[in-house]
Amino acid sequence: MGLFTRTALDDESDGKRERWLQRGHSSEVAFDAVEFVDGYAVLRWDTGRGGLGLAHSLTTGNASCREVVRALRHRHGVSLIDRYACLVAAQTATQVAQPYVPQLLAYDIDGSGTQYETRWAQLAAALGQPAPYWFHTLRDRDAIAAWRPGSAPAVVPARDVATPITALTELAADEPDGSPVAEVCWYLAREVRRRDHTLVTRQIAELRKDAAGGGDGAHLTLGAVPASLLRPTPPEPTETVRRAGWLSIIERRDVLAYRVADFAQHWDGGRDWHTGAVTDLYPVSCTTAQEWAKRLTPAADDQPPTVLEKGLLRHADDADVLLHDPITSLPVLHHSPGGRNARFYTYSLQRLPTRSPLAAVVLSGSGYTCWIRTQDGTLWLAPEREGSGIGFGYSGNGCHILARLIDVLLDDISASAARSSDPAAPRGLFELLRDTPCDRTTTYTRAQLLAARTN
Structure with missing residues (x-):
């Protein structure tokens, strides 16, 4: 207005x-x-x-x-x-x-x-x-409290108020030498600081340019400027180190780990976690989900939740029950057990931790769920990245992603969850999934999938 x-x-x-x-x-x-x-x-x-x-x-x-x-x-x-x-x-x-x-x-x-x-x-x-302005990367509470008219700009570390890094540095400080947790946390803290410093330095330069030209920026004063960066950001840790570090963090049960995990979700959505999207499963209408549910065991109730358990419990009701999948070591939330709306919430994986080849794909119309059965008989939820989505029975992006996933799993069962930017799957495999009915459970054997891929 x-x-x-x-x-x-x-x-x-x-x-x-x-x-x-x-x-x-x-x-x-x-x-x-x-x-x-x-x-x-x-x-x-x-x-x-x-x-x-x-x-x-x-x-x-x-x-x-x-x-x-x-x-x-x-x-x-x-x-x-x-x-x-x-x-x-x-x-x-x-x-x-x-x-x-x-x-x-x-x-x-x-x-x-x-x-x-x-x-x-x-x-x-x-x-x-002129009134003072603090860029959002320079809003230090003590510096703002100390400001008075005529004060010189305070010199404060550049840090975005929406992505505080304190938890990263505190967690890293307690880790032993050589810890992948520490390496991941220190890298992220320094990278965030570097990005914030670069951003606010550019913004201040632009503001001063506007002020010099007589723009509205001439009518404010800076409450703070960024402190100099005295240490360069180190190279990003390897993927192996990153995944090892995050695997250790999300298995922890302490408040500091919760805060670091929350930071990761805001930063990159947990890109290097071994888990992907949260999936809901309907045992009432899906016999495959019923088979999978039989292997679940009660979760420990004598200690605080792990990072992953806490993520599921945020949306739990008093009657919900926390379970454990012994095959994947992932938490499962049983919502409204025994009720008409009973369902399970759990995480998909980004990679399947097995060497047993793909034997069959089971597509459940209830919830558009894709299951992978390996030759050793184990049932797995298909790997899925947060925000990517997989589906079948239509020609949209989710079906393309599922076709890409099955294409690579046929050759490498431990392949990573597919991205929308991955190369397209063979046309025959995509068309098979596109034409799969959504109102029932459909199973495709390895032989059928290979035939479709070469069609």
Whole structure:
């Protein structure tokens, strides 16, 4: 919404109600303090027209005016209107075009309840001086708390508030020499720091270019600049080291491992984990799922959950039961056991840990589930990457990915889960899966699959 846009909620008596920031500079402006509330840092000024707050989120790049006002109202109650007349929230950017200039949104506490755009020049006019901005990679709580008008920019390590690396460094610090866990964590921490430093250095340069040209960036001051990087980022660990490190982490049961795992999910979706997508299975309508379920055993209930177990338990109800698959060593959540909506949730693997060749593929129409049976009789869920998806009975991307997967598993049972960018499977194999009925369970033997591949 533009700065001068009005809504039906504005003062209808004369249609000329001004935004608070439009009223210009007050002769009585004094910086008060920094208030921290629900993950936001709010810098407050006293003016002759009421309190003005400038908020920065300490957890994401952008702050919502309504969320900040809600948090402040929860703290101050009815006295909020006496403390704040206007709230301004800092964002990460204003436009796609360069140079980079951060955006501002504003909210008049006694106004229409509408969040609206404003500019740094407008905010500076209300304060009689430029207001400070902290890039989201430089939002150090202590540095913001210490800021006062006229302060030189604080020098802080560049670190994105949305991807904190503290858990990585703490976990690595406790590992023995040569630990793949430590190697993975140290690499990621330094790589994140390098990327954040590169990003904010470029953004500051763009902002200064805008300011030199008389743009809106000339009406703000930097609250912080990045500290120098004194150590180069080492080469990325090999895939073997990365997978070994993550396998150790996700089998752990401590809070620090949970935090590191959460970081990985935000960073790359757990690319180097041995697990892939979460799959739901329906034993009521799938006899293959019933066969698989018979091998499940109760999970340990006398200790905290592993990282993987915790991932499943986030969506559990009180009646759900945590189980263990002894073949894959993966957790399984039995949802609504005994009920009409009973189902299992578990992880697929990115690779099958077996040397026994593929003997058959079982396609269950219930949930579009693909099972792999190896020559030793073991039943496996087909390998699947998070976000890729596999399917059959249609000509979409999921069917292409499943065809690629089966094509490589016929030659190498331990091959990695297929990607959409992998080479296309033979046309005959794809057409076989495309034409498979979705309302029943279909089994294709190795011989049938090989024949389709050469068709």
